[in-house]
Amino acid sequence: MSLRIGIIGAGAIGTDHARRITNTLSGAQVVAVTDVNPEQAHTLIDGLQLKAQVYRDGHELIHAESVDAILVTSWGPTHEEFVLAAIAAGKYVFCEKPLATTADGCRHIVDAEINAGKRLVQVGFMRPYDSGYRQLKQAIDAGEIGAPLMVHCAHRNPSVPESYVTPMAIHDTLIHELDVLRWLLDDDYVSAQVVFPRKTRHAHSKVADPQIVLLETRKGVRIDVEIFVNCRYGYDIQCAVVGEEGIANLPEPQSLLMRKDAMHYARVLTDWKQRFIDAYDSELQAFIKDIQNGALSGPSAWDGFAAAIAADACVKAQDSGRIETIEMPTRPAFYA
Numbered sequence: 001m002s003l004r005i006g007i008i009g010a011g012a013i014g015t016d017h018a019r020r021i022t023n024t025l026s027g028a029q030v031v032a033v034t035d036v037n038p039e040q041a042h043t044l045i046d047g048l049q050l051k052a053q054v055y056r057d058g059h060e061l062i063h064a065e066s067v068d069a070i071l072v073t074s075w076g077p078t079h080e081e082f083v084l085a086a087i088a089a090g091k092y093v094f095c096e097k098p099l100a101t102t103a104d105g106c107r108h109i110v111d112a113e114i115n116a117g118k119r120l121v122q123v124g125f126m127r128p129y130d131s132g133y134r135q136l137k138q139a140i141d142a143g144e145i146g147a148p149l150m151v152h153c154a155h156r157n158p159s160v161p162e163s164y165v166t167p168m169a170i171h172d173t174l175i176h177e178l179d180v181l182r183w184l185l186d187d188d189y190v191s192a193q194v195v196f197p198r199k200t201r202h203a204h205s206k207v208a209d210p211q212i213v214l215l216e217t218r219k220g221v222r223i224d225v226e227i228f229v230n231c232r233y234g235y236d237i238q239c240a241v242v243g244e245e246g247i248a249n250l251p252e253p254q255s256l257l258m259r260k261d262a263m264h265y266a267r268v269l270t271d272w273k274q275r276f277i278d279a280y281d282s283e284l285q286a287f288i289k290d291i292q293n294g295a296l297s298g299p300s301a302w303d304g305f306a307a308a309i310a311a312d313a314c315v316k317a318q319d320s321g322r323i324e325t326i327e328m329p330t331r332p333a334f335y336a
């Protein structure tokens with residue numbers, strides 16, 4: 001039977017997920033939508049010609065009998081409340097990042113899920129579903145490059161709006177590296193430092209850009225992540241894992257190789273949505289399939305919590321200029 005999904009938040013990613021559920025994925029349909037602005041919910045439904053109902057608010061949607069599972073794609077500060085309500089209602093919930101805006105908020109969700117006795121939450125960290133990162137993980141797990149020693153990463157955007165301020169480089173941008181690198185290395189972070197190179201003239205006054213985040217893991221791996229959100233030339237994600245026996249690089253997205261005007265070049269993507277479009281499809285398809293099989297396997301509430309703890313330490317390090325310790329609690333057996 002088709003899984004009946006309700007969407008809370010009919011903005012950019014909510015609409016995008018509704019489109020993929022309706023046009024690309026199998027096994028689910030969107031039956032309910034809500035948004036603080038009801039017109040927005042109607043626009044989503046009309047745009048995709050859905051037979052779905054608009055609900056007054058997220059809580060009414062969560063409790064609707066016609067809804068089997070929830071997608072939380074509203075504004076970040078609302079996530080904790082809706083995820084907790086979904087757990088209390090015993091319904092599966094896919095929550096876009098952040099799981100909650102504070103580590104304490106994530107911990108409340110972890111505790112509620114453990115009390116419910118069953119994994120009900122998947123966090124919208126899509127990079128573990130990207131085929132390039134999966135190839136990297138396979139190579140590392142198979143021992144092809146020996147033990148990982150260092151990781152060099154870059155997360156570059158062409159530009160960001162005036163609303164993007166310095167801590168967002170961590171909470172909105174680095175958060176994806178914080179998640180995917182834990183998964184890639186099967187490790188946890190123990191410390192973070194942030195250093196600020198010369199500022200680009202293309203950055204507005206409220207964002208320090210670029211930044212370099214230096215992380216250390218329990219196993220002693222050293223990671224550097226360049227965050228450069230006004231790099232102008234494109235949306236570019238780089239990841240090179242240096243091991244004892246060799247180096248594994250994240251593959252470049254497919255792009256035509258051009259020879260023209262005495263040049264030899266390949267185009268770089270500019271839109272983040274395009275870079276990970278297959279991964280967004282795969283993460284949601286996995287959520288739907290896992291529910292049908294009765295057990296979630298994607299990024300968990302614990303992963304959301306771990307990323308939030310590391311992110312808080314990075315923001316502290318931005319302010320202090322010092323190396324900040326990351327205190328990661330022991331992972332409960334529930335999330336083994």
Ligand code: NAP
Nearest residue numbers: 009010011012013035036037073074075076078096097098
């Ligand atoms: P957006 O376009 O602003 O959409 C959010 C929508 O939720 C807006 O329509 C907003 O209405 C609505 N909303 C806010 N509070 C609500 C509430 N209490 N109940 C119902 N609807 C509510 O933002 P977005 O870009 O789609 O991002 C949404 C979330 O997805 C964010 O947490 C973001 O970090 C995450 N995200 C993740 C990725 C990823 O790569 N995984 C990519 C993009 C976004 P108003 O506009 O009227 O406030």
